Amino acid sequence: MQAMRSVTRGRDGYEQWCHDVRAICGRFESRAPRYLDDFAGHIALHRRPGLEFAQVATNAHSLAKTGHDTRAEDGLYYFLIYQRQGRSVLSQQGRQAMLDTGDLALIDSRLPSEFVYLADTQHVSVHLPCEALERRLRSPRPQxxxxxxxxxxxxxVLGGFVEQIAARHELFGEREGGALTDALLALLAPLADDSEHAGGRARDWARVAAYIDERLDEDLDPQDIARSCAVSVRSLYRLFEARDTTLGTYLRERRLACCAEALSTPAWQHESVTQIALRWGFKDSAHFSRSFKARYGMAPREWRHRPR
Structure with missing residues (x-):
């Protein structure tokens, strides 16, 4: 079943094309070509059971989905983009993919992204369910x-496969659609797997965690941590986001954990609670006591003298 087809030209056609792009691909906003009367665009959505893809052609300058207009109802899909004609630059999560004719790239429809078209362009966007692709990966997310x-x-191989799907989709029946998507996922998964990047992030995290643990008594600045651990500040923040925390929360939790361990250790019994708090980076004893009680359910002195 073909769900939608739109071929438009000129100023009025541009508005219709933008509307159809949003209906098919999600909440993208377009930047018009320099001379709007010269606009030409085409978009079509093709659906078979188990298979969905869009064909897009345009001389518009760009399409962009920002963080403000990303919505869950746009669908839980990865878009496999096949550059059928022309050139474009695809951007997402701080990365850029330059696509010449025949090149491919993957984006997440749930995240902000941008397409900049460097010439009259055509591309095919195959819509792959997120869960179906992620099940095949060793890493949590694809590249x-x-x-x-x-x-x-x-x-x-992959480009030729997508080209044949786009060119011959009307010949496929109900059973073939799902089989084609499964074959596409099997081909794509090893290429999209981010395990190498995940390994790099694990090494980055090990360096950051070790650096912090050695300096919990210091005023730790994100720029200094990033520079000393050979990562960008943005990458530093992402390391903590991947663990559902922030740098500030992690520092507080590590300092509290070290204080709790010291208060439980006979070797530290000669040190006062205030001295231990200062040793692990707390500058204010009252703030330390409140934070400790909120975390462990009792005051530091109670923790020190609790039955063990």
Whole structure:
């Protein structure tokens, strides 16, 4: 079943094309070509049971989905973009993929993204359910906005496969649609797997955690931590986001944990509660006592003298 097709030209056609893009691909906003009367655009959504893809052609300057207009109802899909004609730049999560004819890249429809078209362009966007792809990965998420070149061996295979789906979709029946999507996921998963990047992040985290533990008594600044651990400040924050925490929360929790351990250790019994708090980076004893009680359910002195 073909759900929607739109071929539009000129100023009025541009508004219709923008409306149809939002209906098919989500809440994207377009930047018009320089001369709006010269606009030309085409978009079509094709659906078979188990298979969904869109064909887009335009001379518009760009399409963008920002954090403000991203909505869950846009669908839980990864879009596999196949550059059928022309050139474009695809951006997501601080990465850019330059796509020439025949190249491919993957984006997450749930996240902000941008397409900048460098010439009249055509692309195919295959809509892959997020859960179906993520089940096949070793890493939690796939690599996004990474160019898979048409000249590479797997780029040739995958691009040719998508081209045949787009060219011959009307010949596929109900059973073939799901089989084609499964085959596409099987081909894509090893290429999209972010396990190498995940390994790099694990090493980054190990350096950051060790650096912090050695300096809990210091005033730790994000810029200094990032510079000393050879990561960007943005990457530093992402390391903590991946663990559902923040740098400030992590520092407080580590300092409290070290204080709790010291208060329980005979070797530290000669040190006062205030001295232990200062040793692990708390500058205010009253603030330390409140934070400790909120975390462990009793005051530091009660913790020190609790039955063990």
């Amino acid at each position: 996004l906005a990474r160019t898979l070149a048409a000249a590479s061996p797997m780029g040739t």
